Amino acid sequence: MATQSFMDLRAWQKAHQFVLTVYQFTGKYPAYERFGLCSQFQRAAVSIPANIAEGYRKTGKADKLRLMNIVQGSLEECRYYILLSKDLNYITQDNYIKLTRSIEDVSRLLNAYCKAVAG
Template identity: 35%
Template sequence: MKSYRELRVWQLSVDLAVEICLLLENFPKHELFGICSQLRRCAVSIPSNIAEGHQRDSTREFLKHLSIACGSLAELETQLLISERLGYLKPEKFSDFTARLQELGRMINGLQNSLRRKLD
């Protein structure tokens, strides 16, 4: 694959990051520098790390960045759960995001497994 832009996992994670950023427009203004900032950072971190890792010179570096993306995925899920419990996010929307995060997690895991096989 020549570009990270061709990776479906990158495309879907960019879509998710954009949706999270749009969602934050409806959060309380007093959360602008709190949970909103955290949500934005971890959502943007996922596709950013996939892209950065893909552009690195080694498979091991790509795997390292995919691991970071997985960490950001878990962080995003946690922040969304907190948002839902605070009443900033409807339970149905939280469930939708959770399903998408699980799918992205499976995709990243599959990519990691494929890359690890290349190292063997």
């Protein structure tokens, strides 16, 4: 199926849902984390669907894959912030699992997208 926009990509859809969940959880973190962990976590999360969107319109394979590599780095950064949030008791074990599964879904879909782009 041909896509009409980045919003048609399952990887972007899952990444966008992940961002919404991150904002939901970080909104409940202690106020003193507002400019620390909350900001870092939110920025890393937002960069995932943003870079997928930017890469979608790149016509060159190398440009597209470079942006997807940036996304992969942001995914790993968020993976750490999820662990840190759990270890600081900002999220429950259940929410840790929910966020981890979400990021694994995005990663799996992104890997499939990259394979398709690479041909």
